Amino acid sequence: MANTNTQQAARTSRTGRRSSTRPAVRGKVLARVIVAIQILLALVPTVIIAIWAFADAWPWPDALPQAFSMRGMDLVLSGGAGGGLDSLLLSIGIGLASAALSTLVGAMAARAIALHSWRGRTAFEFITFLPFLVPATVFAMGVQIVFIRIGLAGSVLGVILVHSIVSLPYAVAIMIDITRAAGTRMEEAARTLGARWPVVLTQITAPSLLPGIISSMTMCYIISVSQYFLTLLVGSGKVRTFALVLFPYLTGGDRTVAGAYGLTFLVTTFAIFFASEILLRRLRALDNAELYAA
């Protein structure tokens, strides 16, 4: 009886709101059209760069390339002075090192911000966001002379250091969220049961922060490999990362080589991102399984 009543009420309200239901449906259709357009737009640069990477002769006004070749990709994937492979590996190394450094520093900072209340906390939080709000060009031109004087200019170490500085705000932001969500209850429970701090850190804190650590590492890695200007100035042109080798081709006339460098950059970046997405999904599934098992 009650059931029929509710159904009836639902029906009346549906008929009563007929005029407002239609705009709602229209809104959803519009939303889906916008999302579909966005997905297409997001894919356009990658697709065009991928075509140019293999197109060798493509005279105006042909709609399709006349000839394809591996010339560009061969150059990118060959080692030695003229090739891109060494710089790709260097970029990956610098990316991983600076991501690890800024994530570690960011995780510590996030803990200080999220779990402790202390004098200067707000000011500290603000200064960690400064690299967000001062352009890297201003920083790069200023820090160059400082690094020359202390011998860090032109070194891989110097480049890793400045990359971690510009990615620090991202690391802190990501780690604050996860640190807040994780809280201290588990750690306190473990400590009450007699666990010492190395055990708490490796068995409780690190695993509970792992999703954030993966997200932060990925984000910082992407920021690091994308740095051109900062790497050019701090590395004095001697630390030849992939972005540095790639950049001159963007203004040059050889579109095949530019496309090949661009495609290699995009594919490696996307691969690392999607690998970390899969890892995060596994972790979440594992967490849920544990939750249900318990």
Place this chain on the structure above:
Amino acid sequence: MARSAAQPGQARRMRALLAPYALALPAVALVGVFLYGTVNGIMQGFGIMPFLGMNEPTLDYFAMVFSRPDFTSSMAFSMRISIVSSAIALAGGIVLSWALTRAKWGRFPQLVGLQIPIMTMHALVALALVFIFSGSGLASRALYFLGLAASPTDLGSIVGAPSGWGIVAVYAWKEIPYIAFCTVTIMAHVSDSLGEAAATCGASGFRSFLHVTLPLCLPAALRAFLVVFVFSLGSYEVPFLLGPTTPKAMPVLAYMEFTNPDIVNRCYAMALNGVTALVCAVAALVYFALILRERKQEGMRG
């Protein structure tokens, strides 16, 4: 006995008191390097270069900056590009965020539609736009097939266009998804909870969006807007690749002067950076004011 029990307790209290400072230390060191480098550069704009024995502060270089006609046009160009880009990113980002919330298509559209643009290097977006909109690009080929263009020069090239529309296009493509990314989680949350309530109270979809969802997302969106503004004002790659020869964007002009072997030009470059940094400092103050206001409101609500 009592003493030995008190001591570990005291030590623990001491440790707890000092823990946040120890945790903050590495980040302070990194930001310290950042500030030291930045301030050191700007001081050179005031003619202070201790390594060359120049210690007398002077406003000469700033006076030079303000009297040079290419500064005024560069500043105007850079400000216009970055205001237009970040405004487009803000509006587009909010619309996209709304669409993602409303379309209810799950996680895939966010992975492709937001993450791919966020991950793609700015310079490569510029490269793709050159492939499409340069004189012999795909757009001009399409116009040829439509009978609207007879030669590669008929359609003006994106490279060096005086209006700088290519630069704006790159930033829009990159930053609309970024602002959507910064707002979509909170927007989904708000429209699930409060939007439902507003609808029950009879508010139409548009009205509840305008009066309930939008105000709650705006602080996050505005903060992202400021980050985009500062980034587009101070970044070198895109205006270098796509910008006109004159006026040059501020970072491009500054770097050109910076690489000049004459030391006077270096001071001049740093004075230019000082002006950019001043604008960014204002943006940073607004950013922090927004955060403080948000916290205060949250405090009042809680």
